[in-house]
Amino acid sequence: MPLAAEGATPAPDSPRAPPRCARGPGAWLRANLFANVPSAVATLLLAAALVRVLPAAVRWLVTDAVYSPDYAACRALDYRAACWGFVAQKYRLILFGRYPYADQWRPLAATLLVVVALLVTAHPRSWRRWLWPAWVVILAVFLLLMGGGAFGLSRVEPGLWGGLPLTVLLTLVGMAASIPIGIVLAVGRRSHLPLARAASALYIEMVRGVPLITVLFVASFVFPLLLPMGLRLDVLTRVVLGITFFQAAYMAEVVRGGLQALPRGQYEAAISVGLTWWQAQRKVILPQALTLVIPSFVNSLLSTFMDTSLVTVVSMYDLTGALRLALGDPQWRHFFLEGYLFIAAVYFTSCLAMSRYSAWLEHRLGSWARRPEALRA
């Protein structure tokens, strides 16, 4: 008995086209918003809510808002609309903290320099040997611009640095310095040498058992007492060291996760062609492990970026801290909502950029990891 009716059997050598799939806006709407009754109801409810909320939000945020730093006009609003006048009045204090007002072009230039350098560094095409010395120079210029004391720039104590440049510096140096330490700790924790293993594990568990705020207190108030006489480190250096060594413990576990994911055969294949343990780590194990953990790296990067606001506890004023300084003005202190919305926008834009970049990088570096499994035997 034939399985199908004669007429329905296609000619044996005519290739069958895949079933047609519906396209166009109508089909998209049906598939995504009105696929079934519950989803249609949800769509309608949300649309209704948007219609109610959106105009009010636009009025509050944009159309009715006051943009000039005019206190009387802002008071007259009686909170019925946003007073961006506060941000217009105080943006330099928020962005640069207590840095001397007349010299604030210096933190601006320093921050722009680092941001541009980061953008260039972000592309794999610039991952060459010259990148390391270039960054040493960039950091030196950054510190010179901020700190002054040469080339006719007046000296500005690190205690006065604040706002965005401080946030950028703490995040950048904290992250960059903690990754290599984290790699060493992670490799140490998996070493076959008992002493290296115990030391790494002890460090990681101890640091992870302490909140960052405690580390900052210790770095700021206790650590100077422990330094030998005559040796002094300024508060900024101590805080950077604190953040770095704190972050390194978390980095170590991130890297260890990547190392754990590699099959043992990779290491065996590397040493069986005569590579030493170091060469195997450097050429075979770490490049794969680090690519695998890019998402977790970015996780840590974002949380470090935000955690830097904790330095206010040791009287340093990063972006968040500087906003609080600005809100200390009794005239403007009612407009904290606008202030926080402003720095939230700064944080959000930066974090979105970083996370989109990481997704792109993961895609680019990991192309070897995304080949269809079916091709492997």
Place this chain on the structure above:
Amino acid sequence: MNGPIIEFARVNKWFGKFHVLQDIDLAVGRGERIVVCGPSGSGKSTLIRCINRLEEHQEGRIVVDGVELTEDLRSVERVRREVGMVFQQFNLFPHLRVLENVALAPICVLKLPRKEAEARATQQLARVRIGDQAKKYPGQLSGGQQQRVAIARALCLQPKIMLFDEPTSALDPEMVKEVLDVMLELATQGMTMVVVTHEMGFARSVADRVLFMDQGRIVEQNPPAEFFANPRNERTRDFLAKVLPR
């Protein structure tokens, strides 16, 4: 030198309480081709992994090309240069292109300039007839192609000895032949080979000697004609009855 190139003398090894190698005595001559077979868990993989010290033996002596394998890292690294290994799971480096996979050891171990190392790698890839895939990543190749790249990688330091640890067991049946053909060619070029495999056809046509292992011991060893026609040990007969087609 006319002595054996690999020598095991009363070698013992345990995994925890499990006695995986028991009093192994073995001498492999230069250019000799040995096939090791036996049921799973009999210690055959461990035996050949001891030759380049991916596993450490606990008692006895192993001497490879005049160098005794000990704790001393330098002697181990010297031996590994002389011994190439091919794994069941290929273990290619997925983040490197095929050419880079093969050129890595010449660059890192022999300190050759990149150009020279890649020329040498290209040569080895041609030898396993896969030169046209040099720019691809391992994940883009079929299993048989990957295993041939792995052979080229193992050959790139021009080793005196090649170890094969079940090189065809992870392959789809239609790819087994292309790998065996490459191994056959190596054998005719006079390479010393120790091969763990269940490919009895290969053993019959290539091996100078077939070893049968069971429960950590070498139970029987003979030239293939004798081994297959006239197995002396009961366990060998059992094993052959199961693996040989009737």
